[in-house]
């Protein structure tokens with residue numbers, strides 16, 4: 639029986655698909671890709687005889703019909719999803735009709751644009767003693783936010799935020815962040831088409847100026863907004879090193895040089911120039 643695979647295509651660079659995803663593309667009889675977001679280049683891995691279609695003009699029902707018809711024709715099918723299929727990918731809405739039609743499905747994870755954006759900007763989303771939490775979110779567009787998940791609420795934690803689907807709503811992002819206690823000086827990074835060869839752009843500005851900076855750079859779509867007290871840390875003069883690599887720190891795979899407890903470690907304060915921008 640043929641199977642429908644939901645494959646994370648990664649953020650755009652065809653080399654950022656997983657080896658497993660690439661292998662499935664090479665052997666699939668039919669491939670449906672989201673033309674607006676998945677780089678067409680990913681379909682380069684498909685066999686010459688494979689049926690390849692763009693789902694750009696299809697609604698959800700048409701997409702499911704296409705996948706079901708191809709699988710019933712006994713070919714393995716790949717549905718290429720942008721980034722990772724579990725994030726903002728209508729995965730459940732597509733799985734349900736397929737399962738109702740008795741079709742077996744499989745899912746292959748992908749590199750999310752959140753990680754491609756961090757890589758493009760050479761930023762770490764976590765930093766010891768600064769932030770150890772990453773929130774993936776968006777502001778309400780046509781899809782409303784569930785109760786308790788407004789950006790103003792989530793941002794009050796002062797953690798790293800990866801804000802999807804919101805580049806046209808930067809004014810709302812700013813007002814929510816200000817309401818949460820962030821400062822207008824807080825650093826913001828916007829990455830347009832992260833990992834897309836020759837198209838990627840990184841825009842950096844304080845919160846107050848990020849909308850104008852994106853406008854000036856022509857960035858109005860397909861962009862990730864990163865907000866974090868750890869942004870720009872590679873330029874900080876001093877840094878608390880990750881305890882994982884500290885010579886005094888024993889863990890499961892390595893014994894530390896000295897049997898010092900973590901509590902006894904000298905813990906010099908993190909010199910974070912953005913400390914004041916993070917909500918208290």
Ligand code: SAH
Pocket residue numbers: 649650675720721722723724725726727749750751752754755801802803804829830831832833834860861862863
């Ligand atoms: N499943 C995808 C997200 C799909 S939602 C993932 O894991 O990345 C689409 C949103 O993702 C866009 O509005 C944008 O915010 C972000 N996005 C997708 N590809 C991107 C890229 N190459 N660079 C920056 N942002 C991207």
